[in-house]
Amino acid sequence: MRVIKILVAFMGVLIVAGVALVVYGVSRQEDGGIVTDDPTPSVPVAGQVDASSGLDPKPVAQLAPFGTINIDLAPGETLVDFSRQGSEATVRLEGRQGSRLVVVSLRDGTILGQILLVEPQ
CATH class of the missing domain: 2.60.40 (Immunoglobulin-like)
Structure with missing residues (x-):
């Protein structure tokens, strides 16, 4: 009987600890994560190249003005x-x-x- 009381008390402590961890996790998600003073983004941003990566940024080719393009439409198209x-x-x-x-x-x-x-x- 004494062993059962110890097991029940231990399970109660585990339940309380689990609920506390869930509340802590939910509150951290609502805060939006950890705020730091580091200006670097946590995920890569398209078009940015890290200087330490050894990659040279390639400029994106811009399209020259192409004027007017005529496409013949059939009647009712x-x-x-x-x-x-x-x-x-x-x-x-x-x-x-x-x-x-x-x-x-x-x-x-x-x-x-x-x-x-x-x-x-």
């Missing part, structure tokens, strides 16, 4: 979506004949090609 990746842009057009993707070079303004999205026959 409308622009649905536009996306850019690097020096190429993809324009999604929808019309009565279906959809098509037009890939355009932003370097020289030429149409690189198109992808027709048609239903199977």
Whole structure:
């Protein structure tokens, strides 16, 4: 009987300690972490290069103005979506004949090609 009382008391201490640790952990998350005077970010920021890494920062190539790009639209065709990746842009057009993707070079303004999205026959 004495052993059971000791075990119950020990488990009670463990429960109280566990609840205290949970409360402590939740309060630290609400505070937003540890505040330091160190100006360096805790995670790398895109575009920054650490001087100690030995890497030379490469400048990002800027696109020159490319003027006006004309894309011929079929009757009833409308622009649905536009996306850019690097020096190429993809324009999604929808019309009565279906959809098509037009890939355009932003370097020289030429149409690189198109992808027709048609239903199977």
